[in-house]
Amino acid sequence: EGGSNTADLPDQLVEGKQKFISQIMTSKSPVRSAEDVDEVALSFAEVKMLATGDERFKEKMDLDMQVSKLRVLKQSYLSEHYDLEDRVLKHYPEEIKRYEECIAGYERDAALAEKNKPRTGEKFFPMTLKGTTYTEKADAGEMLLAVCKENPLSQTVMIGSYRGFGMEVFYDTLEAHYCVNLCGARKHKIDLGSDTLGNLTRIENEIAKLPVKLEAAKTRKAEAITQLETAKAELEKPFAFEEELKEKTERLNKLNIELNLNEKDTSVMDAEPEQGSESMERKGSDRER
Numbered sequence: 001e002g003g004s005n006t007a008d009l010p011d012q013l014v015e016g017k018q019k020f021i022s023q024i025m026t027s028k029s030p031v032r033s034a035e036d037v038d039e040v041a042l043s044f045a046e047v048k049m050l051a052t053g054d055e056r057f058k059e060k061m062d063l064d065m066q067v068s069k070l071r072v073l074k075q076s077y078l079s080e081h082y083d084l085e086d087r088v089l090k091h092y093p094e095e096i097k098r099y100e101e102c103i104a105g106y107e108r109d110a111a112l113a114e115k116n117k118p119r120t121g122e123k124f125f126p127m128t129l130k131g132t133t134y135t136e137k138a139d140a141g142e143m144l145l146a147v148c149k150e151n152p153l154s155q156t157v158m159i160g161s162y163r164g165f166g167m168e169v170f171y172d173t174l175e176a177h178y179c180v181n182l183c184g185a186r187k188h189k190i191d192l193g194s195d196t197l198g199n200l201t202r203i204e205n206e207i208a209k210l211p212v213k214l215e216a217a218k219t220r221k222a223e224a225i226t227q228l229e230t231a232k233a234e235l236e237k238p239f240a241f242e243e244e245l246k247e248k249t250e251r252l253n254k255l256n257i258e259l260n261l262n263e264k265d266t267s268v269m270d271a272e273p274e275q276g277s278e279s280m281e282r283k284g285s286d287r288e289r
Contacts, residue, residue, distance in 0.1 A: 056255055063252040070245040077239045084231050092228035099221035105186035106214035109165075112184050113207045116164035124200075129160040129167075141196030148178040148192065156181060163207060182206065 118125045126133050127140040129147055134140035148169050151157045156168040166183035175191070180203065182188040190206050192199045239245075 054259070056259060060252065060255045060259060063248055063255065067245065067248050067252055070241050070248065073241060074239050074245060081235065084235050088228065088231050088235060092224055092231065095224045096221055096228070099217050099224060102186070102217040103214065103221065105184075106210055106217060109184035109186060109188070110210040110214055112164040113210055125163050127160065127162045127167075127200075131160075137200055138196060141200050144180075144192075144199055145194070145196060158183075162203065165207075 116125060124135065124137040124140070126135045127144075128134070129140065129143045132143075134143060147159045148171075151159070151169050152171050154171055154173050156170045158166060158168045160167045162182070164184070165188075168181045168183060170179055170181070171177075172179050172191070178192040180190045180192060180199075182190065182203070188206050188210075190199075190202050192202070
């Protein structure tokens with residue numbers, strides 16, 4: 001009767017095993033959740049053991065499933081751990097440094113603009129274009145458009161100065177219009193249109209935004225620092241189910257030995273992923289079989 005029980009096991013059980021092994025063992029990206037482990041592999045030796053009605057086999061099958069899920073969870077933990085390490089060591093420090101450079105630049109440029117502003121009673125700060133200083137807003141606007149048309153290339157050309165900033169013009173081939181860079185500690189791009197006075201208003205509006213950009217850079221730097229500290233704290237957290245995985249793996253190995261399944265027919269995964277192991281490459285390396 002034992003033989004007939006073995007023969008009657010459905011073929012899809014074996015198919016399920018192959019699908020499971022393929023999914024877990026040969027995938028180039030780690031399985032991300034325990035829900036992906038939904039079938040237990042049965043070897044020929046295990047099928048024979050099932051037919052004997054040995055209660056230890058049922059325990060082994062339960063442990064196979066539990067240990068497999070725990071290892072999937074640990075693999076996900078390790079993958080996230082490596083990503084956090086990259087962020088702590090590289091991403092956030094670089095981001096903080098970039099914002100510090102922005103802050104320093106905006107501070108200098110805001111001070112430069114404040115120093116060079118129209119005097120009391122004056123409506124327009126003089127603009128110098130190609131060596132000539134224009135005190136009238138309309139004249140400066142017309143000359144700015146004329147200078148732009150003289151430089152139809154995408155390369156930047158220095159054309160003058162305004163409120164302490166150097167002015168360079170270039171043609172944006174992608175957007176099909178002229179642009180001006182105000183050059184201080186940082187470059188501030190302004191898209192130009194066809195209206196002479198409107199272009200000067202755009203330039204003034206960009207200068208007026210400097211204090212706002214400064215505060216935004218300070219806020220983003222503070223956020224990056226907070227994210228860095230949070231990531232550091234997360235790195236200190238161990239795998240939550242480490243002890244459970246260790247205990248169940250040890251019990252499973254013992255059962256495999258008792259049931260003579262330890263040589264070729266052990267559970268689906270025969271090596272627990274180790275944090276820092278040289279056999280695992282970060283982010284998407286193949287698991288060793």
